[in-house]
Amino acid sequence: xxxxxxxxxxGQAAFSKLLNSELPVGTAFKLSKLVxxxxxNLFHYQKVRGDLFKKFGEKKEGEKYVIKEENIIExxxxxxxxxxxxxxxxxxQVKLSEVTNAKLTPVEMSLLSKI
Numbered sequence: 035x036x037x038x039x040x041x042x043x044x045g046q047a048a049f050s051k052l053l054n055s056e057l058p059v060g061t062a063f064k065l066s067k068l069v070x071x072x073x074x075n076l077f078h079y080q081k082v083r084g085d086l087f088k089k090f091g092e093k094k095e096g097e098k099y100v101i102k103e104e105n106i107i108e109x110x111x112x113x114x115x116x117x118x119x120x121x122x123x124x125x126x127q128v129k130l131s132e133v134t135n136a137k138l139t140p141v142e143m144s145l146l147s148k149i
Contacts, residue, residue: 039116
């Protein structure tokens, strides 16, 4: 299935919480494979996002970049395009019954249900 990078980023914290729950070994294995695929895509996202900061920002202390005021709108537009990029993930579905020990909020469940 195709997912937007935005969906992967929004679900990242909920995945982390889920992975820190006590789960059946098969479920934990499925989820760890899924998170590895997601992490690969997020690594590339962070690299491109960093390039946007360099393009539209100015270097401050250390390696930190701050977006120039005159570039904020263009930066936001470019970042929105990036977040809308589609990512193909072949995901094995995890049933709700497999994660009964996980304590997730309704918001976290909603974010995970997209993926």
